[in-house]
Amino acid sequence: MTRLLALWRKETLALLRDRHGLAALFIMPAIFILVMSLALRDAFVPGVPADLGYAVVDLDDTPTSAAFEARLGTVDILREFGRLADEQTARREIAAGRIAFVIVLPEGFGAALDAAARTDAPSATTLRLLADPTVPLAVRNGFRQQVEAELSRQQLASVLDRLGRALMIPELRDIPERRPALEVATEAVRGETTLDPAPVLPSSVQQNVPAWLIFSMFFVVVPISAVFIAERQHGTLQRLATQQVSFGLILAGKLLPFFVVNQVQAVVMVLVGRYLVPLAGGEALVLPGNGSALFALWLMTAAVSVAAVAWALLIASLARTAEQATVFGGVGNILMGAIGGIMVPKFVMPAGMQALTQLSPMAWALDGFHRVMLRNGNSSDIVQPATALVCFALAALAVAILLNRRARRAHC
Numbered sequence: 019m020t021r022l023l024a025l026w027r028k029e030t031l032a033l034l035r036d037r038h039g040l041a042a043l044f045i046m047p048a049i050f051i052l053v054m055s056l057a058l059r060d061a062f063v064p065g066v067p068a069d070l071g072y073a074v075v076d077l078d079d080t081p082t083s084a085a086f087e088a089r090l091g092t093v094d095i096l097r098e099f100g101r102l103a104d105e106q107t108a109r110r111e112i113a114a115g116r117i118a119f120v121i122v123l124p125e126g127f128g129a130a131l132d133a134a135a136r137t138d139a140p141s142a143t144t145l146r147l148l149a150d151p152t153v154p155l156a157v158r159n160g161f162r163q164q165v166e167a168e169l170s171r172q173q174l175a176s177v178l179d180r181l182g183r184a185l186m187i188p189e190l191r192d193i194p195e196r197r198p199a200l201e202v203a204t205e206a207v208r209g210e211t212t213l214d215p216a217p218v219l220p221s222s223v224q225q226n227v228p229a230w231l232i233f234s235m236f237f238v239v240v241p242i243s244a245v246f247i248a249e250r251q252h253g254t255l256q257r258l259a260t261q262q263v264s265f266g267l268i269l270a271g272k273l274l275p276f277f278v279v280n281q282v283q284a285v286v287m288v289l290v291g292r293y294l295v296p297l298a299g300g301e302a303l304v305l306p307g308n309g310s311a312l313f314a315l316w317l318m319t320a321a322v323s324v325a326a327v328a329w330a331l332l333i334a335s336l337a338r339t340a341e342q343a344t345v346f347g348g349v350g351n352i353l354m355g356a357i358g359g360i361m362v363p364k365f366v367m368p369a370g371m372q373a374l375t376q377l378s379p380m381a382w383a384l385d386g387f388h389r390v391m392l393r394n395g396n397s398s399d400i401v402q403p404a405t406a407l408v409c410f411a412l413a414a415l416a417v418a419i420l421l422n423r424r425a426r427r428a429h430c
Contacts, residue, residue, distance in 0.1 A: 047234035071097035072119035082128030120148040227291035228387035239330035243343030246334035280323035310396040321404040328411035335418040
């Protein structure tokens with residue numbers, strides 16, 4: 019135990035001397051959290067309309083065309099920009115990127131819709147949808163389907179209205195305008211112990227605070243590698259070996275100081291999300307209100323820290339120079355962050371990419387944080403991701419010890 023305490027003291031002194039490395043561990047994630055939370059605010063917050071919108075060019079100017087435009091306005095689709103004077107204006111607005119879609123209702127639209135309600139014969143009149151070519155095809159197809167659905171509803175309303183007049187059944191005439199007999203309520207299902215309701219999908223700050231905290235924790239690879247490689251080059255590790263200090267004990271001596279650094283990182287990043295982001299105009303990070311959820315958050319932070327430090331020690335054992343450590347550790351972290359939902363949220367990825375995220379320890383960590391922050395989970399809910407991270411850490415430490423033994427045998 020005396021040796022371990024001495025190693026912790028040595029590592030703490032070496033860590034405190036690397037002020038630039040420590041500053042990077044705190045400044046980099048704080049900037050990422052602030053910038054990304056503000057830049058992606060409207061893409062995450064429910065209820066905020068998208069920048070995409072549509073307008074209508076009504077060349078028919080009849081009650082039927084006005085009714086169709088009103089129907090579109092009652093549907094929760096893209097933002098409505100109202101009417102445009104003519105098609106030339108519409109094309110200029112789309113070309114300038116101010117409007118994504120323009121629906122052109124041609125002359126004779128109302129008459130064609132009434133005729134289509136009376137007969138199955140196709141109409142020669144065509145409703146045209148002008149679209150910005152930069153809009154994704156899936157969005158274009160979705161909006162087109164919504165327009166077609168509203169056309170069908172209006173045609174049905176016309177058929178029922180005429181049938182009601184013919185049969186003198188007033189109830190048929192107002193069916194399309196009636197509210198449903200039973201209302202449909204939507205409820206986001208959360209844990210039974212929920213005290214503070216949270217959305218199913220993360221908000222911008224709920225995504226970015228844990229994501230970039232995880233990323234910054236794994237970047238302890240830079241200061242750990244710098245200290246480790248310097249000790250190897252200066253003969254410190256060799257002198258410790260001659261004093262019968264095992265390599266496993268050396269690794270254990272490096273765990274606690276950097277574990278503490280990770281915990282301080284977590285506190286600082288939460289404060290950034292809670293106080294600095296709202297000052298810049300973003301949403302404040304809201305933590306769970308119950309003690310069990312807060313304890314689960316700390317357990318996840320501890321598991322991520324152990325995995326990050328073990329990963330850094332493995333990279334430091336593999337690398338022979340600081341440059342190699344920076345390349346191996348930096349590239350490895352970026353790859354894990356890219357496929358792990360750190361840089362791009364998992365829920366916007368294609369299905370194939372979402373399955374690929376399970377290869378990244380950062381994805382396990384982010385999943386654990388979201389189980390607590392979004393569903394108010396407790397310690398039992400994060401057992402799986404936390405256990406996976408601890409197993410990853412043990413495997414990394416085992417490989418690092420094995421590499422060191424081989425290196426010693428090679429020198430002997």
